[in-house]
Amino acid sequence: MSASDAAAITVTRASTWRWGASLNLAAVTLLVLLPLIFYPLLRLLLLSVTGDHGLSLDGFTSFFGGGTVWSVFGTTMLIVFCSAGLASLLGIVLAGLLFFFPVPGTGILVRFLELFVAFPSFLVAFSMIFLYGSQGAISLALMHVFGLAHPPLNFLFGFGGVVLAEVMFYTPFVVRPTMASLSLLDRRLMEAASSLGAPPAMVLRRIVLPLALPGIAAGVILCTLLTLNEFGIPLVLGSVKLVTLPVAIYSAATVDLNLHAAAAMAVIMLAISLCLYGLYRHLAGRQLRLAR
Amino acid sequence: MLADRTRHWRLLAAAIATLACAWLFILPVATVLLSSFAKRWGGTVLPTTLTLRWFERLGADDWSALATSLEVAAAVAVLGTVLGLWLALTLEERGRERGGALLDLLVMVPNGIPSVVLGLGILIAYHDVPPGFSDSGLIVLAAQLALVLPFCYRSAASALRRELVVLREAASSLGAPPAMVLRRIVLPQMAPAIRSSLAIAFAISIGELGATMTVYPPGFATAPVLILGEVERGYYLPASALSVLLLGCALLVLIGIALPWGRALAWSRTGRPSPAAKLASQ
Numbered sequence: 264m265s266a267s268d269a270a271a272i273t274v275t276r277a278s279t280w281r282w283g284a285s286l287n288l289a290a291v292t293l294l295v296l297l298p299l300i301f302y303p304l305l306r307l308l309l310l311s312v313t314g315d316h317g318l319s320l321d322g323f324t325s326f327f328g329g330g331t332v333w334s335v336f337g338t339t340m341l342i343v344f345c346s347a348g349l350a351s352l353l354g355i356v357l358a359g360l361l362f363f364f365p366v367p368g369t370g371i372l373v374r375f376l377e378l379f380v381a382f383p384s385f386l387v388a389f390s391m392i393f394l395y396g397s398q399g400a401i402s403l404a405l406m407h408v409f410g411l412a413h414p415p416l417n418f419l420f421g422f423g424g425v426v427l428a429e430v431m432f433y434t435p436f437v438v439r440p441t442m443a444s445l446s447l448l449d450r451r452l453m454e455a456a457s458s459l460g461a462p463p464a465m466v467l468r469r470i471v472l473p474l475a476l477p478g479i480a481a482g483v484i485l486c487t488l489l490t491l492n493e494f495g496i497p498l499v500l501g502s503v504k505l506v507t508l509p510v511a512i513y514s515a516a517t518v519d520l521n522l523h524a525a526a527a528m529a530v531i532m533l534a535i536s537l538c539l540y541g542l543y544r545h546l547a548g549r550q551l552r553l554a555r
Numbered sequence: 556m557l558a559d560r561t562r563h564w565r566l567l568a569a570a571i572a573t574l575a576c577a578w579l580f581i582l583p584v585a586t587v588l589l590s591s592f593a594k595r596w597g598g599t600v601l602p603t604t605l606t607l608r609w610f611e612r613l614g615a616d617d618w619s620a621l622a623t624s625l626e627v628a629a630a631v632a633v634l635g636t637v638l639g640l641w642l643a644l645t646l647e648e649r650g651r652e653r654g655g656a657l658l659d660l661l662v663m664v665p666n667g668i669p670s671v672v673l674g675l676g677i678l679i680a681y682h683d684v685p686p687g688f689s690d691s692g693l694i695v696l697a698a699q700l701a702l703v704l705p706f707c708y709r710s711a712a713s714a715l716r717r718e719l720v721v722l723r724e725a726a727s728s729l730g731a732p733p734a735m736v737l738r739r740i741v742l743p744q745m746a747p748a749i750r751s752s753l754a755i756a757f758a759i760s761i762g763e764l765g766a767t768m769t770v771y772p773p774g775f776a777t778a779p780v781l782i783l784g785e786v787e788r789g790y791y792l793p794a795s796a797l798s799v800l801l802l803g804c805a806l807l808v809l810i811g812i813a814l815p816w817g818r819a820l821a822w823s824r825t826g827r828p829s830p831a832a833k834l835a836s837q
Contacts, residue, residue, distance in 0.1 A: 284645075287645050288645055288646075288658070291641055291642055291645045292658070295638050295641070295642065295704075296658075296661060296662065298697075299697060299700060299701040299704065300661075300664055300665060300673075300701055300704070301661075302680050303673065303676030303677045303679065303680040303681075303701070304668075304673075304676050306676060306679045306680040307672070307675060307676040307679055307680075310679055353575075357571070357572065357575055360567075360568040360571055360572060361568070361572055363568075364561075364564055364565045364567075364568035364569070366565065366568065366569040366572065369572075372572070372576065375580070379580070381755055381758030381759045381762060382758075382762065383761075383762025383763075383764065383779060384764075385762075385764055385779065385782070385783060385786075386583060386587060386762070386782075386798055386802075387583045389587065389782070389786055389791075389794065389795075389798070390582070390583035390584075390586040390587050390590075391583075392786075392791060393586050393587075393589075393590050393596060393791070394582070394586055398597045398598065400596075400600050400601060403598070403599065403600045404600045407600065431578070431579055431583075434575075434579060435579065488667060491669075492668070492669035492670065494669065494670060494671055494764060494765035495764045495765070495783070498764075498783065498787075499783065499786055499787075508669075509669045509670075509671045509672075509765065512669075512671050512672065512675060513671050513765070513768065513769060516675055516678070516769060517768070517769060522679065525675060526675065526679065529669075529671075529672040529675050529676070532668075532669055532672055533668055533672055536667050536668045536669060536672075537664070537667055537668065539667070540663075540664075540666070540667025540668075541667075543667075544660070544663075
């Protein structure tokens with residue numbers, strides 16, 4: 264076999280390989296991504312802009328025309344703001360403590376946090392009924408200790424309970440990315456600064472925070488996104504007066520059987536969530552590039 | 556003096572971290588566990604009498620919901636892992652250029668959208684099309700599969716590291732057919748990733764609520780749907796019993812996935828771990 268033959272075979276093989284790769288890509292797109300993700304989202308989009316007689320924006324107008332929509336929006340945003348804010352603060356402080364003062368077991372803990380993604384949030388909310396409810400263990404214990412006539416805690420089924428549950432559940436989601444972005448930092452920079460006499464607060468403010476900021480921001484955005492999308496906690500601890508967007512979508516679709524309104528709300532939520540998710544990916548990518 | 560201060564900080568950090576972990580992770584599970592064995596819990600700080608009555612009283616619908624949960628979760632874990640592997644291998648061979656990055660973004664989309672919205676999309680798209688699909692457990696399976704796909708893809712993609720590709724390329728350049736490369740090199744290399752993908756898909760599926768509640772047809776309620784119904788009606792202790800069974804089953808399966816099956820198989824076949832498995836575990 265001459266050299267040119269061998270080269271020809273290599274070229275043919277490379278081009279068959281490339282064809283195979285393209286075919287594979289097409290197959291995976293058509294057989295997996297399209298039916299599972301994009302066709303359903305497309306149908307959702309289509310349904311939101313059709314009425315009983317062809318194209319219409321009835322779903323959106325009935326949704327925005329009703330008086331409840333702004334209260335649902337307001338409730339959702341207030342819950343997201345409070346719970347994501349508190350969870351972020353707590354998560355960043357915890358991550359900093361765990362990173363700068365590692366104790367035995369920190370490694371196991373961090374690996375455990377990765378599995379926590381899968382723990383059902385509604386069970387956290389459910390367990391709180393036994394602890395923080397007005398007849399719960401903590402409320403009754405306080406009553407006994409301080410000799411009160413009435414149970415002192417009465418916040419669980421409402422705004423306070425939802426925020427407490429979301430803070431408890433979503434704090435680990437901030438701890439993990441924050442610790443990851445701290446561990447990407449170049450330790451030599453911090454050591455150099457402190458050896459040149461910078462006090463710890465200055466090292467934190469001038470070196471750690473600027474370098475870790477994109478990663479920390481990514482964690483905060485992710486936490487915001489997840490609290491926005493949370494369904495189980497407001498379902499367990501919310502009430503008729505406290506309805507968040509996902510719960511409103513669910514009850515429009517399955518209780519009121521108004522699929523057009525549900526689809527309209529879902530499309531609006533989709534837009535908000537995807538924007539937040541895009542921002543998260545951008546920030547997380549920037550942290551990686553910054554570390555390199 | 557400085558060292559002394561650091562030690563104080565260290566102790567404080569350890570105390571805070573321990574307390575936070577106990578509060579965030581241990582307390583909820585312990586509470587549900589305790590309440591499932593309580594005769595009643597209300598009016599006293601802790602339950603006074605322990606009983607098995609809530610487990611004995613579980614009805615046929617509880618057991619069938621538990622069975623549905625386990626079946627769906629097993630199917631989601633296996634299918635999600637297979638599809639995740641396929642996606643990761645396809646996108647890796649494609650590389651980052653020419654649409655690779657875009658496709659990577661698209662695969663991750665379910666991570667960014669509410670489960671209720673994804674469930675609603677699946678319901679709208681398939682509620683009437685193929686007969687026997689939307690009134691069976693298959694629609695639940697489809698909704699949960701869409702939700703776990705990004706996690707499975709991520710697990711598989713994180714294992715396809717540059718230094719492991721060399722072995723695969725060497726095998727194919729020495730004339731091994733693609734099926735043999737997949738069986739002898741890629742799968743052993745990916746064993747840890749396959750395991751984590753199975754585990755995360757199973758765990759997500761077994762506790763999934765939003766998408767499942769939106770799509771499930773009559774007779775195919777999963778255990779979380781039933782638990783939530785009981786909680787909303789105020790039957791807290793029966794709900795605890797079912798939750799404990801669900802968590803117990805999930806724990807057993809996750810431990811089963813984590814056991815070193817692959818190494819045992821490799822041992823029984825050759826008497827020593829395969830080089831690919833050794834490389835991948837480094």
